[in-house]
Amino acid sequence: MRGLADIVLTIRAIGTQPVLTAMTWLAGLTSFMIGNAYHAQMPGFAGDLGHGDPGVSYSVLLAADAAGALLAGIALESWGRLKGTPRTAITLAMLWSVALLGFAAVRIYPVAIVLLFFAGFFELSFNTMAQALVQLNAPHDIRGRVVGLYNMAGLGMRAFSGITVGVFGAAIGIHWSLGLSAAGLLTLLFLLHRRGTRTA
Incomplete structure (x- = not known):
């Protein structure tokens, strides 16, 4: 009960701070609607795309997502021109949603690889930016609690993406479940x- 009380107090404490509130909502929404649930469905996507051996196709799709994230990390560290603001972080998350929506709809294997590359780039970009904004704007006296609340929203809500993407995928198909989740998140x-x- 003490933990729940701390969560409620922290939510109230950041309620008057738009940056912290927006980034916590961003973490929660992206994790709740999609998270990383689509990674577990890559073998199914690879098989549906029908390009060569499903095992090899599966590896290439995951590698494309990881390569995009790697490039994002290098670009954010060395380029320094992408200003870290809540609007930018949300915009990058919207682009991530668009990339995944396109991936769910496309049936051309090379295009799917490109879309996953962009998805990986946008995902790491908005996650890194959002976390940095939370750490920089959190009040000193409750910084640990604020960061903990953000991490709880970002990681804890992933359990529900197993429903929005995973369980629904078994019912309506993985393309439809990911596409509808991405559209809803967008x-x-x-x-x-x-x-x-x-509020800005």
Whole structure:
């Protein structure tokens, strides 16, 4: 009960700080709707794309996602021109949603690889930016609690993406489940972006 009370107190404490609130919502929404649930479904996507051996196709698809994340890490560290703001982080998350929506819909293997590359790039970019904004803007006296709340939203909500992407995938197909989840996330992020613009 003490842990729940601390969570409630931390939520109230950041309620008047738009940056912390927006980034916590961002972490929670992206994890709840999609998270990394689609990674476990890559063998199914590889088989549906019908390009060569499903095992090799599966490896290449995951490698494309990882390569995009690697490039994002290098670019964010060396380029330094991408300004870290809540709007930018939300925009990058929206682009991630678009890339995954395209991946869910496409049936051309090379295009799927490119889309996953961009998905990996955008995912690491918005996650890194959001976490940095939380750490920089958290009040000193409750920084640990604020970061913990952000991590809980980002990691804890992934359990529900197993439903939105995984369980629904078994019912309606993995392409439809990922596509609908990405479309739903895109809509929610658009609303979050508009709200952030009004409060900025």
